[in-house]
Amino acid sequence: MLKLLSLLLLTFSFTVVADDDWRTPATENLVYMQLDTGLVVVELAPFMAPKHVAQFKALIKEGFYDGLDFYRVIDGFVAQAGDVNEQKASQHKGALAAEFTRSVATDSDFMLVQSPDFMAPQSGFLYGFPAGRDPDTKQEWLLHCPGTLAMARNNDANSATTDFYITIGQATRHLDRNMSSFGRVIYGMPAIQALHRAELNNSSGVIEDVSKRSKILWIKAAEYVAPAQRISVQVQQQTSAAVAQRLASARTLDNEFFHFKGNGNLDVCYYQLKSRLVTD
């Protein structure tokens, strides 16, 4: 049992947590995805990609994704879903202008964690999302950490329409500032990780046998989910004492479990803000 207790420390859990250390995302920014592997809840990021959020919500409202599937799933990379044949009709499938980054807003709540980051001048959190920032260009953006939701596109930066992907492996940071990220899974990553993958030798990642693809039963805005199907998910406040303590401890590995104390650098994608379920 000793080994168990010790390894627990690796998760940097803290049991003393004040209620105001957690926030409940706005209902209008929550999306439920009922997959055949389980329920997933996504928090949308309209502050970064308002047009992508608006189109996604319009598509959801008309039931565009219901019955479609995850047709391209590459372990360690992305799970991509939607209308692979681009045959499904919709009033809301126009090409979207890229929303890869945004100009730093004067009221941005960006919280610096790491500077320089390995892939950006700065990384940290922005409204609870892992984010990057460049003080020179005065741009900020969402990072492609595990659980990031973004729209697929072709080579044209302004070509996303309906199909989306969720990152499922080591952070695909080369997609940062190249794709319009517009949300993040805050509940149900195990259901995403359980999605059926393409076979090993299938380099395209497209699962040809449609019957093997994991299905989207439905996707709904939270407000349209029946109360009995709702759950109450909260996310750590990036400014909470618990997060500050976790990051400080991670930076120095100030625990007798660690014999090598690291170099002080933090990978924000590993230290994403935690979620919890609240029950009455």
Place this chain on the structure above:
Amino acid sequence: MLKLLSLLLLTFSFTVVADDDWRTPATENLVYMQLDTGLVVVELAPFMAPKHVAQFKALIKEGFYDGLDFYRVIDGFVAQAGDVNEQKASQHKGALAAEFTRSVATDSDFMLVQSPDFMAPQSGFLYGFPAGRDPDTKQEWLLHCPGTLAMARNNDANSATTDFYITIGQATRHLDRNMSSFGRVIYGMPAIQALHRAELNNSSGVIEDVSKRSKILWIKAAEYVAPAQRISVQVQQQTSAAVAQRLASARTLDNEFFHFKGNGNLDVCYYQLKSRLVTD
């Protein structure tokens, strides 16, 4: 369909691959794990952790893990398996001396990819495994990338015995040089990703309801696996032209899909060497 074709490029696949670009791991270094979620094949790293490999193989041979389970599975962190109650008898459960790093061998085939790495002076590949190196201390070690196999321990560096973990999320690089990594999953990561996770609010990660834990049916050295159950897995040669081309392309994002070209840094844990199945 355009979007699909374009996104394919993100995997940096190359179709022209010479046969000598792939290696077949030595049979003595291959371990089969039949889980209730699927088959997993691990390549062991005796060059880095010979005592851990020897003890693991001895435990396998006596059937120690057969019927045990993954009792602690935290999404984004590790899946830990073995004998949580430390009740199972064995002739091979003595405490192991730490094998976190090794002195750089004169015949080491370390291939530098990134210097400085975010978490180490250097990172690259060592006999096909993602590895770190410090020219000052003249030490090299295996990185905690997704799919790394290592032994659990308590605070004492020399306390690992039987239980192991496999990393399942964003690289747990704070464990580098702190744990004895002794292998890597080369086939079956989807079966690992499908392992039943602890519930969200369970900070310990220990799945109390034993019936919910994913089971180990058996673990065997490859030589003891019936021929009909064997598969032929190959791994890219770290020195192959395909790997060199993939890394060079990733460093500059020299593809019209990418509008932001990155900063030239590469995360070795994202660019792990690929596996393929060979069929007669």
